[in-house]
Each structure stands twice: as structure tokens, then as C-alpha cells.
Amino acid sequence: MSLIKGFHHLTACVSGAQEDVDFYVKLLGQSLVKKTVLLDGDTPIYHLYYGNAEGAPGTLVTSFPFRHKGVHGRRGSGQIRVINYSVPAGALEFWRQRFAAHGVPHEAVVQRFGEQRLRFQHPCGIEFDLVASDRDTRPACTATDIPEAFAIRGVHSITLSLREVDESIRFMQEALEFRYAGASGPYHRFETGDGAPGTVVEFMHEPDRLQGSSIYGEGTIHHVAFAVDNVAQQMVLKERFMGMGYIDTSESVNRNYFRSMYFKMPGGVIFEAATTDIGFAIDEEPGHFGQEFQLPPWLKDRKDELLARLEPIVV
Numbered sequence: 001m002s003l004i005k006g007f008h009h010l011t012a013c014v015s016g017a018q019e020d021v022d023f024y025v026k027l028l029g030q031s032l033v034k035k036t037v038l039l040d041g042d043t044p045i046y047h048l049y050y051g052n053a054e055g056a057p058g059t060l061v062t063s064f065p066f067r068h069k070g071v072h073g074r075r076g077s078g079q080i081r082v083i084n085y086s087v088p089a090g091a092l093e094f095w096r097q098r099f100a101a102h103g104v105p106h107e108a109v110v111q112r113f114g115e116q117r118l119r120f121q122h123p124c125g126i127e128f129d130l131v132a133s134d135r136d137t138r139p140a141c142t143a144t145d146i147p148e149a150f151a152i153r154g155v156h157s158i159t160l161s162l163r164e165v166d167e168s169i170r171f172m173q174e175a176l177e178f179r180y181a182g183a184s185g186p187y188h189r190f191e192t193g194d195g196a197p198g199t200v201v202e203f204m205h206e207p208d209r210l211q212g213s214s215i216y217g218e219g220t221i222h223h224v225a226f227a228v229d230n231v232a233q234q235m236v237l238k239e240r241f242m243g244m245g246y247i248d249t250s251e252s253v254n255r256n257y258f259r260s261m262y263f264k265m266p267g268g269v270i271f272e273a274a275t276t277d278i279g280f281a282i283d284e285e286p287g288h289f290g291q292e293f294q295l296p297p298w299l300k301d302r303k304d305e306l307l308a309r310l311e312p313i314v315v
Contacts, residue, residue: 002177002192003237006199007155008227008258008274009049009060010083013073013218015124017046017065017311023122024050024061025315027102028085029143029151031055032290032315034280037306038064039255039296041216044306045069046313052141052154055280055289057227058198059138059154066218068311073220075125076212077163078268080221081204084117084129086136086156086197092118094150095130112184124219131156136197157200158224159187161212162267165205171266172201175237175244176226203267214270225260225272234261234273256296257282290315 014020024030034049045066051059061083066072075081087095092109099106099120106120118130133156140151162168165188172178178190178201188203216222228234231252241249241263249263258274265271283294295303 003228003233004176004178004192004273005227005229005276006058006193007060007158008057008225008272008276009051009062010080010155010158010221010224011062011064012083012122012126012221013064013066013216014122014126015065015067015218017048017063017067017313019123020048020063020065021313021315024063027098027104029141029146030061031141033060034257034284034290035293035313036256036295037299037310038216043069044309045216046310049280049290052139053289054139054286056138056154057274057276059141061155064216064222065311066216071215071217073215073217073222074213075220077161077206077209078214079161079212080158080224080269081161082119082127082129082159083221084131084156084158084200084202086133086138086153087130087151088136088149088153089132089134091150092116092130092132094147095120112187113182113189126219126221129156129159131197133197138198154198156197157202159202159204160267160269161206161209162203162269163207163209163211164267165203167266168203171246175241175246211268214268223262223270223272225274227276228273230275230277231259234259234275237261237273238263254296 030050031053033055036047038045048063116132136153138153140148142151172190178192181189181191186205190201193199253260261273
């Protein structure tokens with residue numbers, strides 16, 4: 001049994017902050033769980049967390065809006081190509097009509113691994129799929145114009161773009177202890193736990209796609225975080241990776257709401273093991289997540305300065 005419980009969060013570098021809030025909250029019906037800042041670098045950048053109202057691991061997608069910094073990432077191989085959200089079976093037609101009404105770029109419904117999927121785009125060009133599933137029991141992310149019967153439940157899976165897959169297949173099986181669940185054309189599927197939405201990773205084999213960037217830069221998905229219980233489990237994974245020769249692995253880093261250990265899988269995608277033992281209630285009461293701009297203790301005395309340098313946002 002893998003120490004990984006499924007997803008914790010995904011992190012993308014987007015364009016403007018307000019258009020990002022509008023995309024997740026107004027279009028998709030997600031809750032803005034936390035407004036804080038990127039803890040790396042000198043330029044203040046928002047770190048915006050979206051998910052269900054409880055901020056549960058596995059429902060979270062987070063954003064670094066990079067427009068005001070002017071740094072652009074390069075999309076390509078060695079990156080997460082698609083973020084896949086889970087919706088109930090029979091919900092895709094509702095979303096197709098919703099995207100058409102809002103002018104959101106989207107494609108025809110396709111089927112893969114026995115699941116129907118609807119591709120659409122974030123304003124900065126990042127790709128998303130809605131995946132119809134009758135196996136997702138997580139609470140619905142409803143809104144006044146999004147009925148529960150059609151609402152997003154959380155992250156279903158991720159799709160990685162890889163130039164080569166053989167070593168990465170071994171890594172998923174031997175280092176992360178995911179099951180190989182089969183292939184469909186250029187796609188390979190891996191599962192942990194019961195294989196329900198929130199526990200699935202896909203590879204897309206694209207041998208001719210050029211390598212993408214690994215930097216923080218607008219228009220790319222920077223990393224995926226998998227959920228582990230605590231730092232002790234991070235260290236078990238770190239020792240396993242190091243013993244197998246995967247030495248590109250960080251120490252455990254304090255991210256205020258969790259601790260993070262970063263590592264690169266063989267195909268170049270940045271992975272993270274994030275702990276679930278802290279959570280978002282350390283600075284806001286449940287039911288009030290995302291209402292105020294929050295900073296970790298070591299930045300609280302800079303709150304007014306940082307806010308003055310960030311784009312105002314309205315939810």
C-alpha cells in the first residue's frame with residue numbers, strides 16, 4: 001500500500017489574479033479557500049487556493065498569478081499538461097452549454113479508459129478536462145447556478161506529457177507504489193488506493209514534443225502535490241528515492257498550511273509530497289476560509305506593503 005493517499009493540490013502559474021478568481025469561483029463553482037502569497041522569491045505573488053468549502057486535500061488547485069511580474073513559462077514535455085476535474089455521470093452536457101454561454105474555449109466530448117471527458121481552457125491557455133464518473137462521493141462544489149447533480153467534486157486525475165515513459169512507469173510502480181492500470185493509445189494510467197477519482201495519474205507519451213520549462217512562469221502547471229500524513233512519511237519516501245538513485249529530492253519545507261517535499265520524476269515533472277496534518281484552520285475558522293488575506297507569521301508585519309503591490313481582487 002502506497003503512503004500516498006491521492007492528490008493534495010496542483011499548482012499552476014496563471015495570468016491575472018481577478019480573471020483567475022472569476023474562472024474558478026464564478027465559472028466552475030469552486031470556493032476560494034485561501035488568499036496568501038508565494039513564499040519563494042522577492043517579488044510578491046499571490047498564492048490563491050481553490051477547492052471545496054472545507055479545503056479538503058484532493059479538491060485543491062492553486063494559482064500563482066504572474067502577469068505583473070511578466071515571466072512566461074514554456075509549455076512542453078516534462079510537465080503536467082492537463083488538470084482533470086471530476087463531475088457526475090451525465091453532467092458534461094450541462095458544462096458544454098455553460099462553456100458556450102460564457103465564451104470558454106472547449107472541444108468535443110471524447111472517451112478514454114471508459115470515461116467521457118470534456119476539454120476546456122483557462123484564460124491563460126492551461127488545459128482542463130471534466131471527467132464524468134459515478135464513483136466520486138466527495139461533496140459537490142455547488143453555486144446558485146450550478147446544481148449539485150452537475151457540480152465538480154474535486155481533482156479526478158492529472159495528465160503528464162512525457163517524451164519517454166519506460167523509466168517513469170517503473171518510478172510510479174516501484175518508488176510511489178501506484179498500480180499500472182493499463183494503456184490506451186499514447187496514454188498510460190496509474191492508480192493508488194481504490195482507483196476512484198482523486199487517485200489517478202495518466203502519462204501521455206509525446207516523443208516529439210519539446211521539453212517545457214520548470215520555472216515559475218505564466219501559462220504552465222508547475223507541480224502536483226500528493227497527500228501524505230506527516231513529515232515522517234515524507235522521510236520514508238525520501239529515503240526510498242535516494243536509495244533508488246533519485247537524488248533530486250528536497251528537504252521538508254514549511255509552507256504554513258502543510259510541509260512540502262519536492263522531487264522530480266524521471267520524465268522531468270515536478271512532484272511534491274504535502275502533509276495533511278496542519279490545514280487551513282490555523283488562521284481562519286472553518287466556514288470563513290478565504291475571506292481575509294493571510295500571511296505566515298514571518299511575513300505578517302509586511303501585510304500592508306505586500307497588499308499594496310498586488311492586484312486587487314473581488315470574489
